[in-house]
């Protein structure tokens with residue numbers, strides 16, 4: 031459920047409390063609590079507020095739930111039930127209904143030094159007129175439209191990750207053995223240091239030429255990061271979104287490359303960010319870099335000159351200007367890229383093949399055949 035919504039009349043993002051205070055001033059009526067909102071205010075909110083992700087109207091205010099201790103357990107939020115969110119809205123599914131979507135970056139109060147430094151830059155950028163809450167809203171709308179135009183269905187078998195990992199191990203082991211085309215002779219087998227495991231791996235691989243070709247396709251496609259944390263994240267996303275249509279982030283590869291380059295430049299050339307590098311909050315730097323590029327039609331030279339102007343003016347802006355929900359369109363970008371690339375290879379996971387067990391059986395048989403000592407346990 032959105033904690034903030036975009037007010038058309040105020041050209042900005044407001045939370046429930048801020049909205050009600052604005053209305054109180056606007057209608058000249060004091061406001062006491064979320065429970066006693068006049069009907070005329072409710073009517074007004076239904077046409078004035080837009081969902082921060084899909085931009086439908088029809089907002090309703092939902093009061094924060096209160097625990098027995100009397101302490102509010104949840105901030106008041108907005109609900110959009112009539113006509114309801116558009117398909118693929120970040121707030122539309124029950125799974126995301128009670129959480130802030132992972133690609134939105136709240137720049138309001140944060141414990142992270144990095145996020146606070148970014149908030150300062152955003153406030154200054156708004157105060158200097160380089161961008162506005164309207165630009166931030168327009169960027170989110172651009173992203174939403176890009177997303178719904180480039181969906182694909184996750185059909186990748188989650189078992190593929192484990193299978194590729196096993197294949198990869200065996201391919202590596204076989205590379206330690208005899209070069210291709212060299213036969214194992216009794217003389218070679220008599221070498222005390224002969225690597226029986228590598229020879230077994232090589233022979234097992236020969237049984238499955240199609241899997242060897244699959245492994246080569248993966249290498250040739252250079253699915254970078256497949257065995258990194260992003261690859262493990264891709265595996266989790268494959269399971270979580272199986273059969274569902276999701277955003278294909280690779281349509282934004284050019285924008286992603288520029289955003290990373292700019293975020294890196296900003297991180298190295300602004301002292302408060304440099305000091306906090308490696309800390310949490312890097313998503314907010316990406317969100318800020320993406321915003322600078324978005325307003326300049328992805329021209330990185332112009333984005334850097336805007337950044338320089340902002341840095342020169344830092345320290346004077348009203349901090350309330352930064353009450354916005356930034357967007358990092360590249361959240362989980364690497365994981366989605368890996369998932370999409372792997373799915374494109376159309377590799378089927380074979381049933382009933384246990385490469386490791388076959389390799390061990392093969393090694394035992396080869397040792398026996400050539401009179402070598404049995405496998406060490």
Ligand SMILES: [Zn+2]
Pocket residue numbers: 081082083084085086110115116119120121122
């Ligand atoms: Zn929505």
